[in-house]
Amino acid sequence: MKKSFNLFFVLGLFTLIISSCGSDPTDELPEPDLSVIDDDVQINRTFEDLDNYTLTVLEENGLGARIFKSQLDEICEGVDITIDQENRRIVIDFGESCINSEGIxxxxxxxxxxxxxxxxxxxTVLTTFEGYEVDGLQIEGTRSIVNSGVDLANNQINLAVTVExxxxxWPDGSSATYESDQIREVRLGSEGYEINITGTASGTSRTGISYTSLVETALEVNQPCVESGVWIPSAGVLVFNYENSTVSADFGTGDCDRTLILTYPGGSQEITVD
Structure with missing residues (x-):
């Protein structure tokens, strides 16, 4: 009886091993909380909007190259811009509500x-906010930009950009935290700017999930896309790490659209952002 028991035990163990080897472990992996990426995309949308009109304001006040297409009145009708040259300060006041031609x-x-x-x-340019909102998203913190080098041959400025x-x-009272450390290579031309972005970011999503992100392939942002209302990068790959998962966001290869492909353990999907 003892030998018979051992035989059945071995056969059962062998069957379990074979069954385990034949299964696909990814079938059992839960889909990560993709709202983390959605929060990050919306946050960066507000900062791309900020960069777009910051460059315009600096250019119009003789603090940058006069090659941008936008004019101050295109930022937002009724915006009040106060220039304090003595203290090297520019105050951009959007008031109670200021809507531009794109509906922002x-x-x-x-x-x-x-x-x-x-x-x-x-x-350097240090940006601070007071009751500032973009489409209902209120922004707090400080953002600094440092000119870290100029390439005259290629009409390019390299910027070190940090958010602290x-x-x-959000309008529903939920909030996320965000910090970033980026290098932005800004190429200037007759059609506006083109930006290649590398670097890292970290934060906590609205659902309380802590995450980090790393630019795996340089993100590309250009002025014509931004001014058409497409705020996400037109190319590049951004990798997120959170809750023991890795999610990559592929923004494509240059098309000015609102789609990106998310890839994670166990699957992938194409999404379109607002």
Whole structure:
């Protein structure tokens, strides 16, 4: 009887091993919470919007190259821009509500404190916010831009860009935190700017999930897309890490659209962002 018991035990164990080897472990992996990526995309949308009109304001006030297409009145009808040259400060006041031709609504005050002409290496711009909102998303924190080098041959400026103590609050009262450390290579031309972005970011989503992200393939943003209302990069790959999962966001190879492909353990899907 003892030998018979051992035989059945071995046969059962062998069957279990064979069954385990034949199964696909990815079939049992739960889909990660993709709202983390949605939060990050919306947060970066607000900062791309900020960059777009910040460059315009600096250019119109003689602090940058005069090659951009936009004019101040295109930022938002009724916006109040105060220039304090003595203290090197520009205050952009959108008031209670200011809606531009693309339907973007902004509120509150953005303050730019600059060290000098932005085309000079070492020049800095520190951005702070007071009651500032973009389409209902309230932005807090500080954002600094440092000109880390100029390539005159290629008409390019390299910028070190950081966001510290970022808090973004949605209309429903939920909020996310965000910090980033990026290098932005800005190429200037007759059609506007083209930006290649590399670097890292971290934060906590609205659902309380902590995450980090890394640019795996440089993200590409250009002025014509931004001004047409397409705020996400037109190319590049951004990789997110959270809750023991890795999710890559592929923005494509250059098309000016709102789609990206998310790939994660166990699957992938194409999504379209607002």
């Amino acid at each position: 609504e902004r509120k509150g005050v953005v303050t730019l404190e600059y060290s000098g002409n932005f085309l000079f290496p070492g020049a 103590n970022g808090v973004i609050t």
